[in-house]
Amino acid sequence: MDRYIRITDRDSILTARRAAREEGLLIGGTSGTALAAALRLAEELDESHTVVVIIPDSGRNYLSTYFDDEWLTSAGFSDPAEPALSVGSLLPGPAAGVPILPAGLTVGEAIQELVRRGADCSLPAFLALDRGTSFGTVHPREVSAAVTLRSLAAAVESNPRAAFSPAAQQGEPFASVGIGTAVADLAQHPGQLLAVLVDGRIAATARQPFAGPDRSQEPAASGGII
Template identity: 40%
Template sequence: MAADVPAPPGPDAFDSVLDAIGGTPLIRLARIAPRVYVKAEFLNPGGSVKDRAALAMVLDAERSGALPPGGLIVEGTSGNTGIGLAIVAAQRGYRLTVVVPDKTSSEKTAILRAYGAEVVVTPGAVPQEDPEHVRQVARRVAADRGGWLADQYDNPANPAAHRATTGPEIWRQTHGRITHFVAGVGTGGTVSGAGAYLKEVSGGRVRVVGADPEHSVYSGGDGSPYLVESIGHYRHPDTAEDVWPRSYHRGVVDHVEAIGDRESILTARRLAREEGLLLGASAGTAVAAALRLAARSAPDALIVVVVPDSGRSYLSKYYDDGWLLRLGFPVGHAAGPTVADVVGPLPAPPPAVPATASVGEALADRHPAALRPVGPRRPGSPPGSLSVAEVTGTLDVAELRRLVTAGTARPADPITAHVTDPLPTIGITESPAAARARLGTREAAWIVVDGRIAGSLRNGQLG
């Protein structure tokens, strides 16, 4: 600090916003689970745990000379790391370009632009090797513009930040009484760094639990899309080699708990209404894992769970009843009849027909549904478990069978000529009136439960 600039007047006054990163409190879930404390990372200046890694990565790049004064920072992110980098860049005089997938909430992209970052939006549902993949675009931008790529997925400064700050804070705040540490697994930096410290300082006594979306490959899922942002590991069906982040140190984690989208979202909403904590759905994932852990742990267990960000970045998603209803999630007591009440029990979901299938292959499956979604069939996926995000078309199997019988389609033919556009979607939990309005004059729609295709209905079935 320059000699003519007065020092901060007290211990709670900071020289810059960067000094306010970290030091977040623990908050007991007094109503829901008194043995569970949340590490309130949403209270960081950028609203998330990613502020810690962002600052650590930039400082490390400055020390190494990888990031020159006034240089360009580039990063691929679901949003939160970008926001952390935007704060650091603004305070230390850097330019910033952030590449985000198209499923990133509108609130996050608006926040990034408010800080002055350039935002590049790219498709999220592409293989890792695809030139349009988030990380590939970020690498290309950094190379073309002479920028420094932060690369949170493989940057050792990411987990190191949590080993140096998050872990020691938790140990001090619990007076060493913590028995279980829970954190969502995204890049893996938080659970790896803080988890490693807590295991070391406790002599191996602290158990480290990762929280993961049930379709994420970290917990053994099929890699298909899920609706919780900033967590887990999606694997496109055409990915040649599934490379995991080097920031994720799997040996640190004792167990990975798989949590479904519904449980994650409803837990986040419950935390807002019962604990006064407005958090993102990835926090819902982590807290849901902690609640399961609390239910099977000893009475003297003390569980700390990282809640990574605020629900203010997701008001257009997880806290929007209309958004949830359109995807077939419950939002509480229904004011009247729902689509479920009108259509009654659904048969088993229709299996997807791969876009590369032949007519004969499409007809070989004797599922009774006349309409079938076209999309990938993933090894290990439950039958009929197809995310709305992966539906690429519609196949009328009844019409196709008629064409084969008439001799105008042959079993060896590709189905390509017979695939039409995807149907509109109707959530199983929304009102028939809302569903009718969206269906309009279309002949049919997919029925959606928790963001996945559960069946179809014809126009007129809704009354």
């Protein structure tokens, strides 16, 4: 191998959709990755070169995901049509990442780690597969729970023996929503913690701003980047 080209999930999906739209080729995500890399390489070459790319999979199994506009929005792969009315408007800044804790920590260990980091007591950290990262984006499937320093401390105050129990047992329910999702569509999650997805990964948090079904009020940021 002389070289490899790194392609993001977003580029893979959008390239697969482009192939269907412009060439009538129904290709899958792996093929989208290969084609995106070939197109990037071709930009560096002149007309005397020929690029051959292998298309290894079909898009038939991705009709309800990569080729579905609603799914793209829910997973944070599409840009909002109206940014001011989207989940992104609830964030005080860019969706740069969230605090991450190893999933196997006990309550006491999680408290010690969050205190060491100087974490805000009310902002959540995600217990996830340990990849040696303390801050960044994380795939929802790798997350076992979302916890706060406040909730962990309250558990120990209520029962000192809780310090030796898995921190995940003190997790707060959360809903994963794409950053381009319309705020008006969040009425089903009143007051709930929102794990905001960008390109399929949790990149920020927010709170659902509506106390009830009344959507006449202006949304206010009550969470955001941690």
